[in-house]
Every structure is written in C-alpha cells, then in structure tokens.
Amino acid sequence: MQLENRTVIVTGGAAGIGGAISRVLVRRGAKVVAVDIDAQAGAELETELGDDVAFIQADVGLWETAELAVDAAVRRFGGLSGLVNNAHASRQAAFADLTQEMWDLSFSTGFVATRNFMLAAHPHLAESGGSVVNFGSGAALVGQPTQAAYAAAKEAVRGLSRVVANEWAQEDIRVNVVCPMAMTAGVSEWSKAAPELYQQSLAKVPLGRFGDPETDVAPIVAFLLSDDAKYMTGQTLMADGGANKLY
C-alpha cells in the first residue's frame, strides 16, 4: 500500500487514463475524488470503487468545479494530498483552420483547468506536503501537425509546472508532468479509422506497443504521488514506451 491516508483529486478521472489512475490509486490505499463530465462512466466508477471514491460530474474548465472538488476531498475524506490534472479535451485541425471555439476548448479544459485546480488545492497541499501530477504530450514535444491548440495548451502546462515546482518547493509541494502514450477507447477507435497512421505511430515506439492505462501509465502517476518520489519535482516523465526522449 503505497498511498494509504492520501486523498487525491483526479480530473477526467472516470474513463480513459484518468479512470485507470482512479482505480490504481484506490487499490494502493488512496481515497479519490474523480471529476468528469461523463456521468455514466462516473456512476460505473462509483459502483466499482464504493466508498473510496467521490464522483463529481462537472466541467473542469469552470472555476467552481475546482472549488467543488477540493471541498469534497476535505468534507468527505478529511483533507487533500494529491492532485492529478489529467482531463483535456481538444479538436484537431490545421493551424489556419482552427476556430476560436477549438482554441477555447483546449485551453479551458487543458491549461485553465490545471491552473484553477492547482490554485484551489494549494492551501491543502501545503498542509500535507502534497504532490501535483500534470499532463503533457509527446505530440506537443514533437509538434505533430493538426495539434496546434492541443500542443500549445500542453506546453503551457509544462511551463507552468516548472515555475510552480520552484515556487512551492519551500512548502514541500512537488509538481511533475507525465506524457503518456496509452491504448484508450479513443485511441482504439482511431487505430481502426486510420490504420496507416496508427502503424506509423506504433513503429516509433521502441517497446513496440501502445501502453496499457492501468499497468503502464497509472503506476507512474502513483509513484509521483508517493513518498518514493519525494526528491523529484519540476520533471517531465515520458510514459510512452520510449517513443520520445527529453534531453
């Protein structure tokens, strides 16, 4: 049990990588506040995890949602020691074709939500010497075409994370970033719709497969939330089978 007596907010925590993170954190002893817009996935998560999870159905892009989640952690579980900013919705289009609506969606759910949840959680993270895990992407690191709105928000998250890691270190709060590559339902659909692009992506992964959300990505997030990572902050960890390297 790596995470006993920890309460962690997981945004987008009902499905995909976030759902896997919620499940793995609970298995390792944590209580989880999962925030997600998908009510059905949230209900399934609650049925599966019982009293160890509190589900909040809301849009992460709104400030009230961050306040609601922090309040739920404190009232239901007595405090807050971890925050995983996993949710991010975006649309793909060539840079010149991106609409204001597409930019707003990516920045509100990716960057603004990450900033808001960090600010709302800060007083409680300072009490507990907490850990924040934010989400970046290999697509942003390499500048994948059609991903301008997504990549810009992801790199804004990484820049913010490095600054806040330095500022909050004196309060013993750590802030790190994970860039995953995982076979979620969305990636699975895409692999069937665009098999050639999928094979091209796969060919770039030295370990030869897309990761499993539960066994390949969530354990790295759990590690960053745990005391095993207590001397690590401001870092980006690639949970991507070796597809991209940071030097």
Ligand SMILES: NC(=O)c1ccc[n+]([C@@H]2O[C@H](COP(=O)([O-])OP(=O)(O)OC[C@H]3O[C@@H](n4cnc5c(N)ncnc54)[C@H](O)[C@@H]3O)[C@@H](O)[C@H]2O)c1
């Ligand atoms: N899957 C990959 O290979 C991959 C690669 C690079 C980066 N990422 C990043 O990892 C994270 C998780 O990816 P994923 O593939 O599981 O994504 P996903 O789209 O499958 O799941 C995201 C979850 O967030 C929820 N969500 C979406 N919009 C929301 C909103 N406005 N408010 C609340 N919840 C909302 C969804 O309902 C879903 O449960 C994201 O930050 C993504 O950018 C994923």
